[in-house]
Amino acid sequence: MQVIDETVGDVLVVKPGGRLDSNTSPSFEKHLLERLEGTTSLIVDFADLDYISSAGLRVLLMAAKRAKQTNGRMIICNLRGPIREVFEISGFMSILTVCDDRDAALAKVAA
């Protein structure tokens, strides 16, 4: 997996690509939690993500809890078909902030 950091205006967008599974989730966890230390709000863009397992969802849940504790927010966008279904059956659509695309996520950060 590769993870790209982008900045749109003053908003950080973290963009993982490939597979987020039990092999790659430790490094993604480190990356995401480090970025959350330096900013209050960030967007996680899943446009290039092919696959997520429970190991990847675990990282998102930890990061969302961490962001809430520090009054920040983490917004996830661009969930592709099967990944969206995994979010739905996990109950994550109601506990995480999910937007359809990056524009909607940026609008949410600004709100």
Place this chain on the structure above:
Amino acid sequence: MTERLEVIIANRLDEIPRLAEAIEAYCETANVSLKAIYNLNLALDELITNLVSYGYDDGGRHDIVVRVNVTDDRLTAEMIDDGKPFDPLQDAPNPPLDASLDERPIGGLGLYFVRTLMDDVRYSREDSRNRLVLTKRLKD
């Protein structure tokens, strides 16, 4: 009818992507939907991650055999391992899906995915091996 796929992997997490690629290639030639392929690969990933993490005491190399078969109306996978006896249908409560962010425990989703995304899961212990048969219906 397409021939069945058999893949033997070692008990290492980094074998999971190789298995997923083989299943994807096999299923695509059999015209299985991407969603069904994703769901089977996710179920196998969760089972293998669990097995590799908790299923062996000796730190040694073990083979895990996965066989996949597509028929007209179903996708079937068989997984055989010589890890500790473990039935993924037992002693695994479903995660509290309605809990708030603060109350939601970290973890517990893996085996829930196996039970939810597959239409049928059968476990048996045969000749000191765990045998799981996962079935996904391809037509509703």
